[in-house]
Amino acid sequence: MVKKILKYTVAAFILATTYQATPTFADPITNGQIDATKEQISDFETKIQQLDNRISLAMEKSQKLNEEINNQQAKIVETEAEIVEAETALKRHKKIYSERLKSLQLKGNQSIVTYAELLLSSGSVSEFFNRFTAISQIIENDTQLLNGLNEKELSLKNAEEQLTNQVNQLKQSQVELAAEQQQIEESKKQIEDDLAAAEGFLQNQLNQMAQQEAQLAAEQAQQAQQAQQVQQVQQAQLQPEPQSSVNHATTPSAVETSVTSSATASVVIANAKQYLGVPYVWGGSTPSGFDCSGYVSYVYRSVGISLPRSSRDQQNVGTRIPLNQLQPGDLVFRGSPAYHVGIYIGGGQYIHAPQTGDVVKIAAFNPSQFSSASRVLR
Known part of the structure; x- marks a missing residue:
């Protein structure tokens, strides 16, 4: 019996030592x-x-x-x-x-x-x-x-x-x-x-971060396995009573965020998405190529709303809206006077024609990068 206890003690010591010797990253990406x-x-x-x-x-x-x-x-x-x-x-x-x-x-x-x-x-x-x-x-x-x-x-x-x-x-x-x-x-x-x-x-x-996360996950799994082995050794020493394990499954709560918008806003956003992938063209105002203001004016014209040609003039149309009160279909601007314009589509995203070499696309909306917003839909 003494021999058995000694054997388990040595095994637990080795596992614990291994567990504590987990390598760390020299210069991890943060x-x-x-x-x-x-x-x-x-x-x-x-x-x-x-x-x-x-x-x-x-x-x-x-x-x-x-x-x-x-x-x-x-x-x-x-x-x-x-x-x-x-x-x-x-x-x-x-x-x-x-x-x-x-x-x-x-x-x-x-x-x-x-x-x-x-x-x-x-x-x-x-x-x-x-x-x-x-x-x-x-x-x-x-x-x-x-x-x-x-x-x-x-x-x-x-x-x-x-x-x-x-x-x-x-x-x-x-x-x-x-x-x-x-x-x-x-x-x-x-x-x-x-x-x-x-x-x-x-x-x-990002690649280095992914490698770090993968390595960290592997190490954490190894550490968990080692901890489990240590625990098993310790339990074997004490000869504990068998215990039934209970798995508690947690179901994350789903939060449904409904974005309500007018029928016109829905049409504007649907029309805007039709031109995803259209290349940016200086002075472009047709589906063969858009610049930012040409794209916005073309989309809104499809629902009978006429906007000025340039972003600086579009900035003066409609009602100014605080950036924290945006609704789908609102115009968002960079600069004052504006040098860029896009259409907020809800869910923290907007759609725009970014710059030359790029195409019409949906991007994350960061209020700190925008100067103003305007509502032209009623």
Whole structure:
């Protein structure tokens, strides 16, 4: 009997020693580190959305410049046609003026070279004054007409020059805008690279965390088994009475969260989900490609609600709602003025067209990342 007790005691000591020698991780990944990486990724996504918004605004400005250039060029064409018409009129009246002089010089079949000779050939004082009055009238009328035509031609040429200068200035603005847009795209490309690196780093952290959890679970199972063996040894020493074990099954309580929304909100959300996977396109407002505000305005138009085109203008529509009182169908915005917009769908989620390189998708709604919300559904 003593031998048996000694044998069980030694076995229990060995098992207990093994149980206490469980290895630990040298540098385990923590939830705090993973949360920090996710926050960094969120910052990168925010910067990309801001740059996407700047690019969309630049595209709108470029379109307006193109329209202004086309209008100014059309005015130049009209002005050039008016200049040609004025030059033709000027030549025509010069010809009439010249022919009138010739007719005066040839009157009476006498070769009268100048107006002075015509006046001196007058037979009487009254005839002299009559000729002088007629010649003065002709000269005055012709002079006024020719001066008027000259002034009109000069005015048209000045107008053409001004229009040309305006077009050149608009084209210069286009060049500057294109350079600015290129710089924005280059900055965006760098941030996208940083975002991809951060996402890769996050994935590595998650993989390492999963390995840690799997290893920890295995160790805990081993520890539980070892503890059970120790307990069995100790019970064998004391020869306890058999005990029946009772398994208590617990059934977790299910909490049903019902999200009530109006019929219109349900239709909006259903319509919004039809376009999951549609790629992000700058300035896009059709199912072939959306930007954030183009997507929202397209979805709401399907239920007869017309929204402005840009997110900053959409932010001023409807009734402002606190971020902790959101209902499905409410608009949620980042920035003030807004540079990004999405549709809250309930359950702590929203649907949006995130940024270039991405697609329309559903994401977790974090109120700390949003500046305001608006309710446009009644």
